[in-house]
Amino acid sequence: MSEFTDIASYVEGLARNAKEASRPLGFAPNEVRAGAVRAMAAALRERADEVLAANEADMEAARAAGLSDGLLDRLLLTPERVEGMACGLEALALLPDPVGRVLDHRTIDCGLDLTKVSVPLGLVAMVYEARPNVTADAAGICIRTGNACILRGGSVAQRSCAAIARVLADAVEARGLPRAAISIIETTDRAATGVLMGLRGVVDVLIPRGGAGLIQRCVREASVPVIETGTGNCHIYVHESADLSKAVPIVVNAKCQRVGVCNAAESLLVDEAVAERFLAEMLPVLAERGVLVHGDAFTCDAARKMGLGDRCVPATDEDWGREYLALEISVKVVSGIDEAIAHINRYGTHHSEAIVAEDDAACERFLVEVDASSVYANASTRFTDGGEFGLGAEIGISTQKLHARGPFAAEALTTYKYEVRGTGQVRP
């Protein structure tokens, strides 16, 4: 994009056009928005070759640059993955309309008729990394909710994202909506993200999707509102009343079923009353699954006695706050539920936390006193997910408390307004 000598004016121009496009989109009827999303799905299917060709160019460059296999897999598009994007869009079209919901209605004393109604936010900015399919997910959820979007994909996925956005914008335009409603930043200059984060009054919300570095940069530097997603230092707490035949599979599932995700367990707390018995069952299973334990003194000692000393290293204070996103877990023996709750509220990231206990009072206390978006009694933290919770297509999992918390879906891309109908009322 060498023709854009001034990144700031390029990004601001794109964003202002997108914001302008958000207005007619915002009051387009449900059928029009749902129809546009269906047309986006159809266009992706029809023009899959164009998208796959762009992706092949990204893949070639990425291979040449020596990217890791994991990253290459995230970048790769296949006919099946394009079909997956199209199906995702069709599912969005079927959602009940998130816009125009009457949230409250009353007549106030002086005769004014007051309706609180859900409306789109306006312009949604999404900043993401290697996965090109986020382009379709983000554009789809925005159009469905009457929002325009400005997208900023990772530089390795530049061509793929641009091709997808072009196909989708064409489809939207063919349905009589402004194509600027799906805008994409086409430069690999990192300064573009900085500009986007500062467009107060133009960008209504910024949602970063990606690694902790990206998200923390947005939270720290953005002057536009941000929905913070991501970091999950999730705990499993095994209470003295736990049924160990539940505890062991829950830990294995939460740690091992998918290690690179934010709702995976990163830390295990065990009541000292059951520590010896539980660790005797748990540590061999973790070792067998290839999980490295960062243990406190008791845990390391137990591991050594079982001949698993090489699978357990001493935990440092830093380990209690770490999100490994790998086959590693910290393990600490606690004196009881007080210490467990205090530890989680101190080191957790308010994402997902679980207790395993047969004692109902302990479960209820944990559910109430632990400060997290999703708190579990006797289940794996891996369930924290918009789809699993039945909320529909998830935009992300919010670790903040304002606006959206936990898994959030289309509704989080709306705000509300009060419509007041009168007959000349003035305030006494």
Place this chain on the structure above:
Amino acid sequence: MSEFTDIASYVEGLARNAKEASRPLGFAPNEVRAGAVRAMAAALRERADEVLAANEADMEAARAAGLSDGLLDRLLLTPERVEGMACGLEALALLPDPVGRVLDHRTIDCGLDLTKVSVPLGLVAMVYEARPNVTADAAGICIRTGNACILRGGSVAQRSCAAIARVLADAVEARGLPRAAISIIETTDRAATGVLMGLRGVVDVLIPRGGAGLIQRCVREASVPVIETGTGNCHIYVHESADLSKAVPIVVNAKCQRVGVCNAAESLLVDEAVAERFLAEMLPVLAERGVLVHGDAFTCDAARKMGLGDRCVPATDEDWGREYLALEISVKVVSGIDEAIAHINRYGTHHSEAIVAEDDAACERFLVEVDASSVYANASTRFTDGGEFGLGAEIGISTQKLHARGPFAAEALTTYKYEVRGTGQVRP
């Protein structure tokens, strides 16, 4: 507070204690929180003399510093005003519990029981200016909603705010809740506000109440979440179908009933089809009320012809965006509803906007297409207020779109969590 050589550690220490206090408060039963708020009211009545003496010291210093009458009036406490604070607290105690509301409940396929329940935010920071009574309002609404608060009053009101906070903290402590739940920053060092704004992970939300300077500083500089309140560049748009016998009183009420407030009208738009007839009625009334008009060419011309040339100055482009908070108003003739809506969406602050029209289609179009927290057909913008809307004690009027928009009350000081009860479920 010369003993605090290190403002940063002083403020951070206070905030961390307050955060600690938020935990037991957060799961205290409704009766305990409501009882504490009633005890706060009783304590204020009992110890009114102590509060009034502190206020007299503030007043003396303020008079010596030559503060304006307006500011002195905002600072002044009287027995009646203390009684007003006590009554406000008692009204809060009567509110239905904002905490523990079940917002959603479902059993998901694998048998997990999912409850979405409202919970307190944790630690609420309020930064405000001259009015000492904000101390009681803020502390009351926080305790009622299970939040701890850290308060930062204006330096002129330092002694009054500290005295009120002390009385209220004593009352809370006497009811068995931690007194740090009502914490107040007792230093006039401006750096304290900066420290508070940066306490991510400790302060859960910052709500500035005061002038545009304070609010903009918080929005720009805070790394903690902020609820932006305040600025209102509100418009009254007189459509060609308007009943002028409604339009004139609505404009007078919106502009003159109370000029220093954010829901007062600052700009008047008039369809050209009725401009001559409407201005012939409106301009003399505004002149009589002492309102200075910043008019476009047509308006200035009309004023001159009526012999009101001295009450109308030419508007500059800047006037369209100005919040006068005074007996001044900008007036512009527009070609019709398209131009009116575009003008409001460009120059408004998304606070409160009104159309006066007998044509229902015009009203409905305005209500839908204008992007503001509160949109009115045939009523004064002055109704935008938590009390008027029947929402209960208002914390402020939000001009942002995320979390809370428009007048917001106790509910905005809650978030939610998902409580998930299982029997050993793991994710397949």
